[in-house]
Amino acid sequence: MRVTDLRxxxxxxxxxxVMQAMQRPMIYHRGATFRGFFKGLLRQLERVHxxxxxxxxxxxxxxxxxxxxLVNTLCPGDRVLAVVAGDFGERWASVAARFGLRVERVEVPWGRAATAEIVGRALAANPDVKAVLYTYNETSTGVANPLPEVGELVRQHGALLLVDGVSAVAGMPLEMDAWGVDLIFSGSQKAWMCPPGLVIVGVGPRAWAASERAGFPRAFWDLSEYRAQAETGDLPSTAPLTLLYALQAACDLIEAEGLEQVFARHRLLAELVRDGATRLGYQLLAEPPYASPTVTALLPPDGLAADTVVRELxxxxxxxVNGGQGRLRGKIVRVGHMGWVHEPELHRLLAALEDVSAARREPR
Ligand SMILES: Cc1ncc(COP(=O)(O)O)c(C=O)c1O
Known part of the structure; x- marks a missing residue:
């Protein structure tokens, strides 16, 4: 059967x-038209952040x-606290280790939240860490970690708060300045409703100060180059025009709906999925107060294998839908409900889930 619903x-x-915006013809990326467009887009992105x-x-x-x-804020050999509460936290910790950082891992059981209490204890035990690597929304477990509380704590400590917001930004509240987030990045293919291919990076003043002392070689990923070029509405290399057009159209949609309304819709949709799935006997992997507004991870009822559910859907x-990844492979079903998603599609998903769950039960 042809896949019609990407969940x-x-x-x-x-x-x-956004599709339509991507039809626009190419223009000169160093001309006045592009520069005006790009400056406007950056202002829109600042508002979302x-x-x-x-x-x-x-x-x-x-x-x-x-x-x-990492390369823009730290030096080889710096100690960092990597909060590992799922597969994406795990991967970031491994990237940090490959760069020669001394990584203190804060292990959080997968499905649990990386709370301020946990991070606070780890900071107390490792007072000399330069930065905390934190995943706002752990896509592999469907947990939204409490970034505002952690922001406050890390700021008091004096370490940098570096945040993976890949599956959060534009779908979950973010007050970068008020929460003390020094750096946060996200990917265009998630709540931004665009194709993959852009990384969007919010950089605060403490991160810029750290970038002046940072000791890694950097060229293509040198944020200060991007900042300098952005002053005139430029990018250091040929602008990915089609994706930028898409991102602007997506920002227009977000602003037309209103940021608060976008976040409220995500919360409601997540609730719809959680309620519907738990009524069918599925359990949430996430501890309920921290269940993510953008992705829900479900443990199937006894007798039903997660991979069977994924295949049958x-x-x-x-x-x-997604299965599990890393050590959750084969154990969970994950439903994405971020970006361009509304109630009818999720009702259809729940009806299908009901059908699949009733039709196929087998030993796990
Ligand atoms: C939280 C998180 N971080 C990082 C990534 C990696 O992003 P990409 O696959 O776009 O490289 C993902 C992808 O799903 C993610 O969900």
Missing amino acids: IAGPTPIPPA QTDGSVLVLPGTGSAGWEIV RERHGIE
């Missing part, structure tokens, strides 16, 4: 207005964000 945690469906600092756009995906953040209903 994975990214890439996410593209709204018609709620920051007076800079937001920059680079060609790349979320994984580039892990590297960009695709083969019998044309709905693509």
Whole structure:
């Protein structure tokens, strides 16, 4: 059966207005038209980040964000606290280790939140760490970690707060300045409703100060180059025009709906999925107060294998969802509900889930 419904945690469906924006012809990327357009886009991105600092756009995906953040703020041998509460936290910690940082891992059971209490204890035990690597929304477990509380704590401590916001930004509240987030990156293919290919990076003043002392070689990922070029509405290399057009159209949609309304819609949709799935006997992997507004991870009822649910949804209903990853492979079903998603699609998903769950039960 042809897949008609993309309910994975990214890439996410593209709204018609964004599709249409991508039809625009190429223009000279160093001309006045582009410069005016790009400056306007950067202002829109700043509003979504709620920051007076800079937001920059680079060609790349979320994984580039892990590297960009590290090489622009730290020196080889620096100690960092890597909060590992799922597969993406795990991967970031491993990238940090590969760069020669001394990584103190804060292990959080997968499905639990990385609370301020946990991070506070780790900081007390490791007072000399230069930075905390924190995943706002752990896509692999469907947990939204309490970034505002952690922001306050890390600021008091004096370490940098470096945040993976890949599956959060534009779908979950973010007040970069008020929460004390020094650097946060996200990927265009998630709540931004665009194709993959852009990494969006918010940079605060403490991160810029750290970048002057940072000791890693950097060239393509040098944020200060992007900042300098952004002054005139430029990018250091040829602008990925089509994706930037898409991002602007997506920002227009977000602003037309209103940021608060966008976040409220995500919360409601997540609740709809949680309620519907738990009524069918599924359990949430996430501790409920921290269940993510953008992705829900479900443990199937006894007798039903997660991979069977994923396969049957695709083969019998044309709905693509994710299975688990890392050590959750084969154990969970993940439903993405971020970006261009509304209630009817999720009612269809729940009806299909009911069908699949009733039709196929087998030993786990
Ligand atoms: C939280 C998080 N971080 C990083 C990434 C990696 O992003 P990408 O696959 O775009 O490189 C993902 C991708 O799903 C993610 O969800």
